[in-house]
Amino acid sequence: MLYLASQSPRRRQLLGQLGVEFRLLDLDVDEVRGPGEAAADYVRRVAREKAGAGLLEVVAVPNAVVLGADTEVVLDGEVFGKPRDQAHAADMLRRLSGRSHEVITAVSLVSAGREAQAVSNSQVRVAAMSDADIARYLASGEWEGKAGAYAIQGRFEAHIEHLSGSYSGVMGLPLHDTKKLLREFGVS
Template structure:
């Protein structure tokens, strides 16, 4: 049985596109970057922590045939990891920093089973158009930036802010489907 250790509706939708049957687990993992931890190591560790926490939450008999998927996605610019904005000022500040620049979106997926675990990382590059204050204010007022790493959603209105994407669209959304499907196949789960 496959479990998704995430409450993200975007991850649920993306995983559903692979045609696999899964259940959702609610996990609570501290997402704080350690001093000296690289952005890639941080994203990978959080994805792994979510999968392990989800696996540990299962009753013993369920663990035998279970595979738990954890994922994390962060926006990175100049070595800074942009999490989810805490308020409107934070969202606007993130968007101002991203304006006219290319940033990385690091998305990690991790699988944990009874006797093994494996993960992959996907790095995409996203270039924002130069944004004026009116555009930033209108986008923040839409409410879309909240709950999104880097204060934008590529699958929503945020797409209008993006000039260029190199990499994985689904990875920027929150679950890189190519890497996820490959991991699932390696774990014996068949995808559509």
């Protein structure tokens, strides 16, 4: 049985697109970057910790497989995370405006005695945004709970000039990589 260790509605939606049956695990895993920890290492660690915490919840379930994932927006080596409030979101969007940044998504699958991971790296260029553009986007509320203060699959897509990488990875679950991992674990 496949379990998704995530509270993200986008990950539920994306995993559902693969046509696999799964159950949700509602876990609370600390997402704190360690001092000097590289952005990619941080994302991989958090995805692994989510999957591991999920496996502890279903340890009694025979053949349980748990999927954990983490997505972060990275600009100049700084991990943006989720904005604390609207002012923080506005600051993030101003900094992303007119620039390219990296979106890193790690996917970890674990079962009893087995672990595998895939990492998706995408480059996203945001068009220059005026203060009015930022204010309109913030008013939508779409930024809330989103790494980097935006949802590529929503209104913000109109501000994306270029994407190199995985669109679904930027959303939160790179489907191609996830499908490959699921096959390795015999999940169809």
